[in-house]
Amino acid sequence: MKCSGRKYIKTESLPFFWCSGCGNGIIFAALTRAMEENNLDNKDIVAVTGIGCWGKADDYLTTHTFHGTHGRAIAVATGIKLANPLLKVFALVGDGDGITIGGNHLIHAARRNIDIIVIMSNNFNYGMTGGQYSGTTPFNSITATSSYGHVEDAFDVSSLVKSAGAGYVARCTIANPHMIQQLISKAIKKRQGFRFIEVISICPTHYGKYNQMSSAVEMIKDLSERTVNFKDIDQIAPEDLGNKIMVGEYQNQEVEGFVHRYQRLKQSILPT
Amino acid sequence: MICPKEGRYFLQGNIAVGEAAIRSGAMFFAGYPITPSSEIAEHASIHLPIAGGTFIQMEDEISSLAAVIGASMTGVKAYTATSGPGMSLMSEHIGLACMVEAPCVIINVQRAGPSTGLATKPAQGDFFQFRYGTHGDHMIIALSPASVQECFDLTIQAFNFAERFRCPVFLALDGIIGKMYETVNIPKRNEIKVVNRKKAIASKVDYQPYQPDEHLVPPFVPFGSPLITRANGSGHGIDGYPCDDAKNHEQLVRRLINKIDRYKKEISLFKEYYTHDAEVLIVSYGCSTRPAIAAMKEARKRGIKVGILQLQTLWPFPEELIASITSKAKLILVPELSLGQLKSEIIKYCHQKPVIGINKLGGVSIQPEDILTVLFREIEK
Numbered sequence: 026m027k028c029s030g031r032k033y034i035k036t037e038s039l040p041f042f043w044c045s046g047c048g049n050g051i052i053f054a055a056l057t058r059a060m061e062e063n064n065l066d067n068k069d070i071v072a073v074t075g076i077g078c079w080g081k082a083d084d085y086l087t088t089h090t091f092h093g094t095h096g097r098a099i100a101v102a103t104g105i106k107l108a109n110p111l112l113k114v115f116a117l118v119g120d121g122d123g124i125t126i127g128g129n130h131l132i133h134a135a136r137r138n139i140d141i142i143v144i145m146s147n148n149f150n151y152g153m154t155g156g157q158y159s160g161t162t163p164f165n166s167i168t169a170t171s172s173y174g175h176v177e178d179a180f181d182v183s184s185l186v187k188s189a190g191a192g193y194v195a196r197c198t199i200a201n202p203h204m205i206q207q208l209i210s211k212a213i214k215k216r217q218g219f220r221f222i223e224v225i226s227i228c229p230t231h232y233g234k235y236n237q238m239s240s241a242v243e244m245i246k247d248l249s250e251r252t253v254n255f256k257d258i259d260q261i262a263p264e265d266l267g268n269k270i271m272v273g274e275y276q277n278q279e280v281e282g283f284v285h286r287y288q289r290l291k292q293s294i295l296p297t
Numbered sequence: 298m299i300c301p302k303e304g305r306y307f308l309q310g311n312i313a314v315g316e317a318a319i320r321s322g323a324m325f326f327a328g329y330p331i332t333p334s335s336e337i338a339e340h341a342s343i344h345l346p347i348a349g350g351t352f353i354q355m356e357d358e359i360s361s362l363a364a365v366i367g368a369s370m371t372g373v374k375a376y377t378a379t380s381g382p383g384m385s386l387m388s389e390h391i392g393l394a395c396m397v398e399a400p401c402v403i404i405n406v407q408r409a410g411p412s413t414g415l416a417t418k419p420a421q422g423d424f425f426q427f428r429y430g431t432h433g434d435h436m437i438i439a440l441s442p443a444s445v446q447e448c449f450d451l452t453i454q455a456f457n458f459a460e461r462f463r464c465p466v467f468l469a470l471d472g473i474i475g476k477m478y479e480t481v482n483i484p485k486r487n488e489i490k491v492v493n494r495k496k497a498i499a500s501k502v503d504y505q506p507y508q509p510d511e512h513l514v515p516p517f518v519p520f521g522s523p524l525i526t527r528a529n530g531s532g533h534g535i536d537g538y539p540c541d542d543a544k545n546h547e548q549l550v551r552r553l554i555n556k557i558d559r560y561k562k563e564i565s566l567f568k569e570y571y572t573h574d575a576e577v578l579i580v581s582y583g584c585s586t587r588p589a590i591a592a593m594k595e596a597r598k599r600g601i602k603v604g605i606l607q608l609q610t611l612w613p614f615p616e617e618l619i620a621s622i623t624s625k626a627k628l629i630l631v632p633e634l635s636l637g638q639l640k641s642e643i644i645k646y647c648h649q650k651p652v653i654g655i656n657k658l659g660g661v662s663i664q665p666e667d668i669l670t671v672l673f674r675e676i677e678k
């Protein structure tokens with residue numbers, strides 16, 4: 026569906042603070058379009074952000090917003106949703122925010138199936154603080170704090186969130202903006218349970234520069250070349266899978282969200 | 298509720314806090330179990346859902362306070378309870394609550410630190426942590442009960458202050474007061490004064506989330522309202538959008554402090570025992586008040602004019618009260634289950650009068666004899 030997403034965007038604040046070529050603008054556009062596609066009312070939306078470049082997304086939104094602390098957006102969002110279940114609560118987190126400093130909140134919210142939508146911009150590093158490594162930085166790559174090559178392995182975030190119990194988990198990349206919109210839209214339509222969209226993004230300013238890919242065009246091209254949809258996985262030799270970015274739905278299950286369960290509990294204990 | 302009606306009940310301090318929270322209209326609790334505070338979480342888990350509210354046990358104290366703040370911004374009264382180690386984990390979000398101006402009540406049933414310390418034993422070592430427990434200039438309110446009745450009364454007061462000033466309010470219990478059982482008088486519901494935060498009345502064009510009223514507090518708009526609101530823990534203008542202008546930051550932080558500081562006198566709650574003719578003044582709070590009362594009675598029997606100032610409000614610190622009440626005293630005694638935190642604050646305002654601490658660690662309570670021994674020694678000098 027063609028949507029502009031304009032009614033959610035604070036146009037007076039534009040242009041974005043993000044560097045030219047940053048993937049965040051693409052995710053932001055897809056998010057606001059998905060909101061419009063589902064006819065969400067501004068007053069029903071709360072966008073909770075953490076701290077990081079992607080955490081600045083709330084500066085451009087005309088919905089209710091909560092700009093909090095680094096790593097804790099999902100915890101704040103949990104409180105908002107449980108205190109007013111009618112709200113549509115989005116947590117917009119970076120990979121540093123969402124799975125590194127705040128990883129514990131992510132897996133527990135997934136396990137509990139807190140009824141929120143989390144959109145993670147995974148650019149493999151801490152953009153905001155100058156490109157240091159995060160929990161998703163690939164083995165051997167260069168960052169501001171791994172000049173000799175990163176010694177650790179990265180999280181496969183979507184698999185982790187799936188195994189934690191989330192009802193809906195999907196991965197996409199900024200090379201395919203339409204798919205981002207589609208997946209967010211689907212998450213909105215699901216209405217309950219924990220819904221997690223991991224968007225593989227780029228940070229040309231730091232991660233790109235450190236790893237000999239300074240142009241956004243080059244990075245996006247690399248992303249699309251390495252992208253494989255789940256559906257096509259059989260066509261790829263197992264030894265070639267290592268370098269690929271798997272996109273698609275990791276999990277799509279009907280689950281009973283926390284809110285619904287807790288409401289049932291309340292009803293069951295009401296004095297008769 | 299454990300006490301469905303008004304009347305006299307035999308309750309634990311922690312439970313009295315929970316009963317009062319529900320009567321204050323609290324509808325949300327998020328917390329992480331820790332001795333000696335866990336009864337407050339357990340009570341909330343049983344009684345909040347019946348009252349129509351929500352209880353959640355989070356994965357840690359960082360997320361507990363985060364969830365409380367989030368819930369508060371939907372217009373719901375929210376609280377959490379913890380002890381030293383959890384208080385330390387909450388540090389960053391104490392500042393967040395100050396900055397986004399989220400009314401909330403944080404109960405710390407103090408235990409012996411530092412670190413895990415003596416996990417089940419009481420202490421009063423977090424006196425300064427209440428005040429300075431987060432980075433940056435800021436102001437909070439901290440109240441401290443010395444009996445189970447005060448646990449009830451001051452919990453109501455804590456929610457009222459949180460609502461009125463849109464700030465975090467601490468309840469400083471300690472392992473003795475929290476775990477102790479006493480008779481409590483619970484008033485009729487309609488006799489309990491409950492304050493609710495002031496709501497903003499504005500048009501969509503005029504509304505600014507951080508536009509303060511004449512008391513320096515911005516009227517509140519909950520998430521979900523047709524007036525769109527923004528909570529922002531970063532430096533922000535009155536519109537809630539980020540602003541790193543130097544003058545704006547200065548104004549913002551000064552306002553966050555002044556909105557409380559300006560009403561310090563009203564916030565300052567205390568009790569006096571025989572202070573009118575006291576030559577020796579004991580200044581106490583929380584559990585150390587109880588041996589102080591016993592010691593005072595014994596000393597008075599022996600003709601020594603002892604009086605007590607019991608602070609119920611610890612922060613903002615009642616400087617003027619201390620200055621005026623100590624002006625007549627010849628000697629000031631400060632019993633504390635710490636190495637003298639309250640004492641160091643009193644020294645600043647008591648006209649260089651001698652201030653002697655009666656300090657104990659180890660998680661055992663101060664005895665009346667501990668106070669009397671020091672008293673007799675000092676007056677013989």
Ligand SMILES: Cc1ncc(C[n+]2csc(CCOP(=O)(O)OP(=O)(O)O)c2C)c(N)n1
Nearest residue numbers: 076077078079095119120121122151152153
């Ligand atoms: C408790 C805390 N530690 C460290 C920081 C500094 N900090 C700000 S943003 C950030 C990392 C951001 O990375 P990410 O979440 O991946 O977002 P990006 O900037 O890449 O969008 C860090 C470490 C902070 N704000 N708070």
Ligand code: SF4
Nearest residue numbers: 043044047078152228
């Ligand atoms: S530093 Fe990286 S993540 Fe941040 S705005 Fe620039 S390109 Fe984007």
